[in-house]
Amino acid sequence: MKKIGFILLLAGMTSLRLVAQPVLIEEYVEAAGLICFPVYGDSLTFKYLPSRGRLATGANDLPEFSFLQYAMVKTDGPATSSAITEASGGALIHFLVLYDTPEDQVRKAENELRRKLKRRELVLTGPVEINAGKFMLVSSLLVDGKEQKELIGTGIAPVFQNSKVAFSFLVEPLKAQLLMESFKMNTPDISITFDLEFSGLTSxxxxxxxxxxxxxxxxxxxxxxxxxxxxxxxxxxxxxxxxxxxxxxxxxxxxxxxxxxxxxxxxxxxxxxxxxxxxxxxxxxxxxxxxxxxxxxxxxxxxxxxxxxxxxxxxxxxxxxxxxxxxxxRKLVSRHHLLTFNIGDLHKRYGADARIFRKAAIDDPTYQQREVLVNLDGSIRDEFENMINSVSVTLRKRHQNGDETLREMFLSQASLKDYTGNAKMIYLNKSDANRTDWLQYDYNTQWHFKRDGSYSTGWVSANTPVINLHTPYKYRRIDLMGDMIALQKAGIVAVAVDIEYPFFGNTRKDRMTIKPGKPGKDNEDYSLEAILPLGTDKVNYKVTWIYKEGKKVAVSGEDEYGVILIDEIPVNN
Known part of the structure; x- marks a missing residue:
């Protein structure tokens, strides 16, 4: 295959939240640096994969990035003969990222496609729909004189082009120091890789x-x-x-x-x-x-x-x-598009700007406030369209003087439009003499769904400066596999598959009936989709085989891998 500036990797099948117009995976065309796919059933309509990832920028084109190195008194260390000892601390990295495609590149690609394919009516309508995404922040650090790649953090990437998503990471002291030295290099080797999953049809x-x-x-x-x-x-x-x-x-x-x-x-x-x-x-x-x-x-x-x-x-x-x-x-398959970009010479340009790089000694509790950022993972915006009605996060801080501080953040589909990625909840120091205890707080997340009620996490204790908010459920595709010819030979005219599983106090059900002798649609795959609470992998199922003469044979079971074999008819039936 011709080497091109992107990577397509075959992966597990995507969930059943399929795009309305799937693209034809194997018929891509490269134009003006974009990878373009024809839409199934419409040879004049193409879609493209995003071409770049980057840091988001705010007012005055200032990058929405901050690197805070902090130090605090370490009171629990062993006694030493030295008058100078190491303080505790580390670093907090916070940034907003997005991926997009410049509009002029899209127009150039459209014109090039028209010339290559000799179709003046051809249009490049927009980006390929992304089903899921994640990212990795990676840095090359010098450890013991050798260059090694370090995984600083991972997160869920947005599924929409041009959507900002915020990430925050705590870094231990040694790694924070090494990371700062990497920032100071002429060509810092600090990069972010987006792994974007999309789906399309094969030949x-x-x-x-x-x-x-x-x-x-x-x-x-x-x-x-x-x-x-x-x-x-x-x-x-x-x-x-x-x-x-x-x-x-x-x-x-x-x-x-x-x-x-x-x-x-x-x-x-x-x-x-x-x-x-x-x-x-x-x-x-x-x-x-x-x-x-x-x-x-x-x-x-x-x-x-x-x-x-x-x-x-x-x-x-x-x-x-x-x-x-x-x-x-034709089969609908999932593939991966990787976008990697270097954070660049941020320290060279903004090293003296305290809004970007800052050092702080946390040593005067009277005038300090505790800021807790709330990170939304990249899939939540899409889920407000599908499952979520609203979500609220309540922070509770019990101070050492007996006072209690409550803070709350509320998100709905309407308020999400104004979300900038800097949501935070703040509490003060109220006679909190014990520094470690002052950092401790509790939070509760309440999810309200469009259907199937609500779910509360209950009070969770934490001491990190970041609350990572992600959906409490996952989509699980269950493939129904079997030899249709063998089923026909056995006299089976239909196979009914029922699934049942718990969903936060409720029970969800779904069914599919397959007729082995009836030809399916060109891109049809036999599968069901379960929406499972995190930590739950098992789905109860029942397979019923219906013979020509009307006899029915059924078997029940439990699936945790996403595959139900429908051609294994019970021997004694």
Whole structure:
């Protein structure tokens, strides 16, 4: 494939909140530095991927970024013979970022597309819809004389172009000092990478993949520890190895279905059958640098087909039987677009500006106030359209003199339009002599949904200067997989799949009926979507097989991986 200035990586299937007009993934055209895709069903309409990430700017084009180094008296250290000892402290990094595409670049790309494709009526209407996004703040630091990449923090990126999202991180003293030295360099190596997930349709294929689980048991994959970490390239190698030893068999029908293409299209399904994604910031500290080397190394993401910046652990898999993944139409797949930008020479330009870089000694409690920032993750804005009616965050500070301070922040769809990313709640020092206790507070988050009532987190104790607000639920796509030909041969005319799961005191239900003998739509995938509270992975399901003569056979179970096999009819029925 021609090398271009972006990275597309195959990943797990996106949720069912699908875009109204999916793009054709494999028919992209590069124009004026933009990656452009035709819209399915409309060859004259194209959409593009955003081309740049950057720090947001405020009044007078001042970057919305601050780096506060702070020090405070350390009272609990061991006694020493020195009169000068190390204080406690660290740094607080706060910034607003966004990704966008310059309008003049869009117009140039549109004109270039018209020339390349010889279609004067062609229009480049807007950006490809982003389903989900995340970001990583990474810096190269000199540690023991060697340059090493350090993961400073991760967060959820906005799903809308030009939407600012705020992030704040606390950094320990040593890392804060090293980070400041990096800022002072002529070319600071401090970068932010957006990993933006979008979906689109593949070409139409005709074939299937068969996974023989007894053969998988004899592979190296089966003997890996459940705690083993798989990077994107490891996943790619695993699937390739399973194809070579016959554990995964590809069957293509017709000249338009190349076996290697079938494997590429089926990667998302195989991922769900065999791997679970793991966030980089959940990896133990001793393994973090290895993660960054895999993502940003010499080969890194450029050599991978799956996963974006995801890392994986293996699932507990079956030991026998076979799973058939049919690929007989266009498939909606999820891909990743990576945007990386360097923060730049901020210290050179603003090192003397206390609004950007500041040092503070926290040593006079009388005149101090405690500021607690409230960060909204990038997906919340979209969820006010789908699920959320309003959310409120209440902060409670119980002072050492017996007083109590209450602060509250309220967000609705209307007020979100005016949100600038600098929401904060403040309390003063009221005879709080114990400095550590003064930093401690409680907060409660109350979510009100458009349907299904409300949810309260209850009072949560914290001492960090940031409350990260993210939705208390997640979307889980449940793929319904099976060999439709085998179902037809067994005399099955319909398969009904019911799911049921808890949602904050309520029960949500959904159903899909599949008719094996009836041809589906060109881009149809059989799947259901569950909206699960965080910490909940299991969904109860019931599969009912209906025979030609009217007989029904049903089986119930519990799914936690997002896959229900509908061709495993009970033997004794």
């Amino acid at each position: 139409a294929y005709n074939g299937q993949l068969v996974v023989d689980w007894s053969q998988v048991q004899h592979s190296e994959y089966a003997h890996e520890s459940v705690d083993a970490i798989f990077y994107s390239r490891d996943v790619e190698k695993t699937f390739g190895s399973l194809v070579q030893n016959g554990a995964i068999r590809m069957e293509s029908y017709g000249k338009d279905s190349i076996a290697s293409d079938l494997l590429t299209v089926a990667y998302d399904r195989l991922l769900k059958l065999m791997f679970d994604p793991v966030r980089p910031d959940s990896i133990p500290p001793e393994k973090t640098r290895g993660v960054l080397d895999e993502i940003f190394g010499s080969r890194g993401l450029l050599g991978s087909l799956v996963g974006g910046s995801d890392i994986y652990k293996k699932q507990t898999i079956r030991t026998s039987g076979k799973t058939v993944v049919q690929i007989n139409s």
